[in-house]
Amino acid sequence: MVEKEIEEKVYKSIVKTIKDAPLEEFYTSGHRTCQGCESALVMRFLAKAAGPRTIVIGATGCMYVANTTYYTTSWIVPWVHTQLGGSGAAALGTAAALRALMRKGKIKQEPINVIAFCGDLGCADMGLSGVSNAMTYNYNLVIVLYDNESSANTDIQETSMTPYGAQTSFSRPGKQRRIMKVRWKKSVVPMIIAGHRNVKYAATMTPAYPLDSINKFRKALAIGGPTFIHSLDPCPKGWDYDPKFSHELGVLAVETGIWPLYEYINGEIVYNEPTKSIIEGRIKRKPVKEYLEKQGRFSHFTEEDVEYFQKMVDEMYEEWEIPAVMPIKSVNVKISDK
Amino acid sequence: MTETRKIIEREVLMNGTQAVANAAMYADVDVVAAYPIRPYTEVMDTISKLIADGELDAEFIVAEGEHGQFETVKHASLVGARTLVGSSGVGWLYAMEAIVVTATDRAPVVAIIGNRALDDPGAYGVEHNDAMMVRDVGWLLAWVDTAQEAFDTTLIAYRVGEDPRVLVPVGISMDGGFLTHSEQIVRLPPKELVKDFLPPYNRGKYLVHPDNPITVAPQVNEDWVMEIRRQHDEAVERARGVIVEAYESFKKVFGRYPGSTSEIEMPENPFVEPFMIDDAEIVLIGMGTVSKPMKVAIKKMRNQGYKVGMLRIRWFRPFPTQDVIKYLSQAKVVCVIDRDYSIGSPNRGGVIYHEIRSSLYDLDQRPKVLNFIGGLGGREITIQDVEKIIKIGYEHRDTPITKPVYWVGVRGDPW
Ligand code: SF4
Numbered sequence: 153m154v155e156k157e158i159e160e161k162v163y164k165s166i167v168k169t170i171k172d173a174p175l176e177e178f179y180t181s182g183h184r185t186c187q188g189c190e191s192a193l194v195m196r197f198l199a200k201a202a203g204p205r206t207i208v209i210g211a212t213g214c215m216y217v218a219n220t221t222y223y224t225t226s227w228i229v230p231w232v233h234t235q236l237g238g239s240g241a242a243a244l245g246t247a248a249a250l251r252a253l254m255r256k257g258k259i260k261q262e263p264i265n266v267i268a269f270c271g272d273l274g275c276a277d278m279g280l281s282g283v284s285n286a287m288t289y290n291y292n293l294v295i296v297l298y299d300n301e302s303s304a305n306t307d308i309q310e311t312s313m314t315p316y317g318a319q320t321s322f323s324r325p326g327k328q329r330r331i332m333k334v335r336w337k338k339s340v341v342p343m344i345i346a347g348h349r350n351v352k353y354a355a356t357m358t359p360a361y362p363l364d365s366i367n368k369f370r371k372a373l374a375i376g377g378p379t380f381i382h383s384l385d386p387c388p389k390g391w392d393y394d395p396k397f398s399h400e401l402g403v404l405a406v407e408t409g410i411w412p413l414y415e416y417i418n419g420e421i422v423y424n425e426p427t428k429s430i431i432e433g434r435i436k437r438k439p440v441k442e443y444l445e446k447q448g449r450f451s452h453f454t455e456e457d458v459e460y461f462q463k464m465v466d467e468m469y470e471e472w473e474i475p476a477v478m479p480i481k482s483v484n485v486k487i488s489d490k
Numbered sequence: 491m492t493e494t495r496k497i498i499e500r501e502v503l504m505n506g507t508q509a510v511a512n513a514a515m516y517a518d519v520d521v522v523a524a525y526p527i528r529p530y531t532e533v534m535d536t537i538s539k540l541i542a543d544g545e546l547d548a549e550f551i552v553a554e555g556e557h558g559q560f561e562t563v564k565h566a567s568l569v570g571a572r573t574l575v576g577s578s579g580v581g582w583l584y585a586m587e588a589i590v591v592t593a594t595d596r597a598p599v600v601a602i603i604g605n606r607a608l609d610d611p612g613a614y615g616v617e618h619n620d621a622m623m624v625r626d627v628g629w630l631l632a633w634v635d636t637a638q639e640a641f642d643t644t645l646i647a648y649r650v651g652e653d654p655r656v657l658v659p660v661g662i663s664m665d666g667g668f669l670t671h672s673e674q675i676v677r678l679p680p681k682e683l684v685k686d687f688l689p690p691y692n693r694g695k696y697l698v699h700p701d702n703p704i705t706v707a708p709q710v711n712e713d714w715v716m717e718i719r720r721q722h723d724e725a726v727e728r729a730r731g732v733i734v735e736a737y738e739s740f741k742k743v744f745g746r747y748p749g750s751t752s753e754i755e756m757p758e759n760p761f762v763e764p765f766m767i768d769d770a771e772i773v774l775i776g777m778g779t780v781s782k783p784m785k786v787a788i789k790k791m792r793n794q795g796y797k798v799g800m801l802r803i804r805w806f807r808p809f810p811t812q813d814v815i816k817y818l819s820q821a822k823v824v825c826v827i828d829r830d831y832s833i834g835s836p837n838r839g840g841v842i843y844h845e846i847r848s849s850l851y852d853l854d855q856r857p858k859v860l861n862f863i864g865g866l867g868g869r870e871i872t873i874q875d876v877e878k879i880i881k882i883g884y885e886h887r888d889t890p891i892t893k894p895v896y897w898v899g900v901r902g903d904p905w
Binding site for chain 2: 204205206207209216217220221222225227228229230231232233234235237238240241242243244245246248249250251252253255256258259264281282284285289
């Protein structure tokens with residue numbers, strides 16, 4: 153059971169319908185992201201959800217390069233750059249400083265949101281140990297992984313978050329080998345929740361579901377402590393599709409089951425729609441083919457590759473102990489029983 | 491009438507790292523970020539105990555590595571916290587990316603560098619190459635010689651770095667082992683006086699806070715980097731004047747010149763420590779604790795009629811060019827002892843050697859400059875070594891230099 157106190161906090165923080173969402177924008181004009189950039193929407197939602205008493209820290213990546221061009225910064229709230237692998241430590245330093253300065257009476261006592269974001273390269277690869285360290289301390293901070301599944305700002309290179317088989321400039325199909333990206337994408341949220349007892353809130357999201365996204369930021373800030381949000385962000389440049397399909401791809405990622413939407417709240421997994429309906433068997437997952445065939449980065453896939461991809465996704469739902477979340481199987485199947 | 495007040499100092503036995511930790515406590519730091527590596531670590535051991543005992547109210551972050559350690563204090567500093575950090579050897583290098591942006595973001599953190607040889611091969615003895623890695627990226631760098639100087643320089647570092655005319659991080663270097671771990675008597679001034687010397691840290695319009703929603707370190711690309719680099723250089727240049735002010739103010743508030751104790755009378759120059767230099771024909775130059783065998787050897791050789799003196803560099807950035815010119819232009823031979831080495835450098839010598847040669851180049855009459863590479867990896871530079879250096883310097887008074895660089899006491903190398 154989610155504790156009563158947390159339940160109340162969550163209830164108070166959430167926006168019931170999109171019409172109740174604040175009108176003010178704190179991430180606004182001036183950015184130079186690509187047309188159809190979903191990561192830009194992540195920024196917009198997080199700023200909208202957090203409001204003006206916020207400090208945002210951004211690690212090197214698309215959302216640094218495209219958003220903070222000198223003189224045209226798109227941030228209304230204070231914003232600070234951190235190095236590619238620095239988001240965890242930067243968030244820690246900021247939150248620790250605010251706590252010390254307020255306790256010692258050097259600045260006014262008030263809640264100030266600390267949000268650090270990082271791309272997949274910075275967060276899931278280089279900065280992972282820093283993010284993990286931040287998750288072990290009891291400071292109020294949110295770390296957002298905006299995941300466009302490549303190092304998009306440096307010409308679309310493979311990261312550990314690039315999906316199986318996708319083309320990037322580090323994983324180009326060739327005459328000898330069709331699949332150069334042979335690693336399966338990491339599951340970051342499970343890593344965070346399984347390994348960090350202090351974390352009371354973590355979630356996956358994709359900006360194709362705006363209300364869901366805004367509320368996840370709200371809940372992270374309301375519940376407090378170290379919190380983590382992992383967002384899947386369709387990226388027309390890196391994924392190679394017409395920008396008008398960005399939202400559609402986000403929806404398809406969820407409906408095919410590739411990207412489950414869920415929250416971890418104080419020890420419990422809560423699935424969000426439409427993943428909830430999928431898990432509970434009310435709707436069927438769409439074939440992954442519908443998602444893959446719309447993106448140029450999978451254009452070299454044969455039927456076999458699609459089948460393999462489908463098999464891996466099926467496994468997530470059919471064999472994992474916590475469907476689509478934890479890549480572990482039930483302990484009831486003892487090795488000796490085989 | 492100048493007001494005279496009786497200042498009673500406490501004498502406490504402590505090593506160089508503990509002296510820095512105590513000074514940071516005096517400075518009322520707000521955020522400390524730690525990560526272990528010998529020999530700097532004891533500063534963090536001490537701070538953690540001071541916090542546990544309630545003597546210091548600060549957040550103590552144990553980082554996941556040195557990169558995180560320095561990112562933590564950089565961001566804490568940008569939101570207005572006074573911070574302490576530090577490292578040694580390869581740990582300092584592991585943090586280098588964060589260290590560089592600490593300077594370019596103009597966060598006046600104070601770092602202690604317990605100088606240590608760089609791996610490989612493994613060694614945890616002193617060598618200055620670690621701290622030298624930041625000589626070109628806009629940090630202020632001081633090399634201290636005694637635990638007293640470590641304590642005093644730490645207070646000065648906060649005052650100078652946080653000065654609105656400067657806003658630059660400060661590194662306090664000390665010889666690993668020889669100073670980090672050797673205990674000496676330190677005179678601790680009354681804590682109440684510190685606020686007369688050290689104003690609260692105030693970032694003004696550069697503070698990151700919701701009331702002041704600025705964007706820090708946006709991408710400027712080719713449009714502004716030149717201007718930003720020059721502003722940074724000008725700030726480091728302005729630090730010269732601010733350092734002088736800080737030393738004078740220190741003397742006024744605490745009643746003694748920084749670095750001096752009852753036993754040691756410190757010449758009143760923040761940047762260099764001249765020793766028996768007035769009539770010296772041969773001047774030895776070094777940084778840090780090498781001054782000890784140098785001073786003993788100089789006294790000894792003076793008795794034998796050698797006109798020899800010493801100039802110890804106290805602030806390496808900004809480099810004391812004018813003081814070097816002032817004290818060296820009358821010398822015949824300058825012998826630079828480098829506890830570092832610059833592989834592939836113009837004269838195949840040490841870093842200080844090249845800086846000294848460069849400082850003297852424009853003089854009409856310049857002394858000859860010899861270089862002695864010694865004490866790498868923590869090897870001792872003995873009094874006998876220094877005596878030999880003085881003799882080699884003496885031989886070159888009237889003879890041209892054929893071999894400018896000597897390695898001190900390398901096996902199989904008769905020097
Ligand atoms: S490359 Fe992708 S993530 Fe980067 S700005 Fe363009 S659409 Fe957004």
